[in-house]
Amino acid sequence: MNISMKSRYAVRALTELARIEQSQSGKPVRLGDIAERRGMPLQFLEQVFASLRRAGIVRSRRGASGGYALARSADEITVLEVVAALDGVPSPAECTQGRCDQVDGCGASSVWIEAQQALEQVLGGTTIGDLLRREDAQRAVAPMYQI
Amino acid sequence: MNISMKSRYAVRALTELARIEQSQSGKPVRLGDIAERRGMPLQFLEQVFASLRRAGIVRSRRGASGGYALARSADEITVLEVVAALDGVPSPAECTQGRCDQVDGCGASSVWIEAQQALEQVLGGTTIGDLLRREDAQRAVAPMYQI
DNA sequence: CGTAATCTTGACCGGAATTATCGATAATCG
DNA sequence: CGATTATCGATAATTCCGGTCAAGATTACG
Numbered sequence: 001m002n003i004s005m006k007s008r009y010a011v012r013a014l015t016e017l018a019r020i021e022q023s024q025s026g027k028p029v030r031l032g033d034i035a036e037r038r039g040m041p042l043q044f045l046e047q048v049f050a051s052l053r054r055a056g057i058v059r060s061r062r063g064a065s066g067g068y069a070l071a072r073s074a075d076e077i078t079v080l081e082v083v084a085a086l087d088g089v090p091s092p093a094e095c096t097q098g099r100c101d102q103v104d105g106c107g108a109s110s111v112w113i114e115a116q117q118a119l120e121q122v123l124g125g126t127t128i129g130d131l132l133r134r135e136d137a138q139r140a141v142a143p144m145y146q147i
Numbered sequence: 148m149n150i151s152m153k154s155r156y157a158v159r160a161l162t163e164l165a166r167i168e169q170s171q172s173g174k175p176v177r178l179g180d181i182a183e184r185r186g187m188p189l190q191f192l193e194q195v196f197a198s199l200r201r202a203g204i205v206r207s208r209r210g211a212s213g214g215y216a217l218a219r220s221a222d223e224i225t226v227l228e229v230v231a232a233l234d235g236v237p238s239p240a241e242c243t244q245g246r247c248d249q250v251d252g253c254g255a256s257s258v259w260i261e262a263q264q265a266l267e268q269v270l271g272g273t274t275i276g277d278l279l280r281r282e283d284a285q286r287a288v289a290p291m292y293q294i
Numbered sequence: 295c296g297t298a299a300t301c302t303t304g305a306c307c308g309g310a311a312t313t314a315t316c317g318a319t320a321a322t323c324g
Numbered sequence: 325c326g327a328t329t330a331t332c333g334a335t336a337a338t339t340c341c342g343g344t345c346a347a348g349a350t351t352a353c354g
Contacts, residue, residue, distance in 0.1 A: 003239040063322020064328040092150040107282035118265040135254035210351020
């Protein structure tokens with residue numbers, strides 16, 4: 001299973017959400033703001049955040065001055081969780097999901113399983129908080145293209 | 148980028164090819180034999196092996212009593228090579244290919260890059276020879292469903 | 295030489311997934 | 325009430341994937 005645009009948008013959007021929450025605490029953040037800041041299609045983000053809410057990663061408030069907020073600290077949200085919420089657990093091959101189409105002893109499955117474990121370790125070991133700090137570090141060096 | 152059916156067929160087929168070469172050395176192996184033994188569609192395998200040949204992983208001989216042979220020892224062919232030949236270098240996101248759609252400092256790219264490196268390490272560290280030995284070990288324990 | 299076997303190549307195709315977009319509705323605040 | 329914002333469902337455009345088909349080139353062998 002691939003890591004789709006949805007997951008990548010989600011990670012970027014959550015990082016931006018964490019950034020905004022850092023400065024103005026308490027108030028929910030409008031999706032429109034996030035979409036504009038990162039140049040992402042708003043209505044697509046709506047879909048993405050619906051999934052994130054169902055997965056318990058963000059909380060929402062409707063109506064005027066509503067918006068989204070992280071359900072937990074940015075350091076307690078792993079990239080793996082986010083990807084799993086949108087694309088499912090990333091697996092390079094279906095073998096790894098338990099049912100292999102090949103009944104006989106297929107030596108290949110072990111590689112795909114190992115690959116998946118390596119992937120989970122990397123994605124599960126990185127949090128939205130980590131990414132926020134990495135961005136800050138990058139911006140401290142490179143010029144800022146943000147308006 | 149995902150690891151597609153093509154790559155998985157390729158790995159299985161190459162393992163089988165290595166197995167057959169082990170017993171009857173010298174003669175090229177017909178694709179039909181491999182397809183039959185592993186229950187894979189022949190004409191699809193033809194596509195796969197055309198790519199493998201262009202990638203220098205197998206050699207071919209045409210005509211009657213032609214067929215395919217490994218271009219190198221099974222221990223010198225990594226799974227990564229095979230996957231790269233068919234699906235391209237596996238990368239969870241496009242960021243890792245150099246061109247990111249996001250110009251500004253996007254902290255997320257680092258995760259995808261790390262994930263890709265982890266993947267490459269696993270796949271690049273396993274050879275067709277390894278898989279052949281793993282299969283043999285499995286078959287020594289489990290009953291054989293092969294005819 | 296001729297014919298069968300085998301690889302080679304390229305086109306094609308149906309279905310599924312991806313990437314959105316649109317419209318209508320419900321909730322909330324001021 | 326009325327503006328704002330999330331929520332939900334349908335739909336459309338595009339691309340990719342897994343597989344098939346057909347015609348051609350090359351070789352072995354009788």
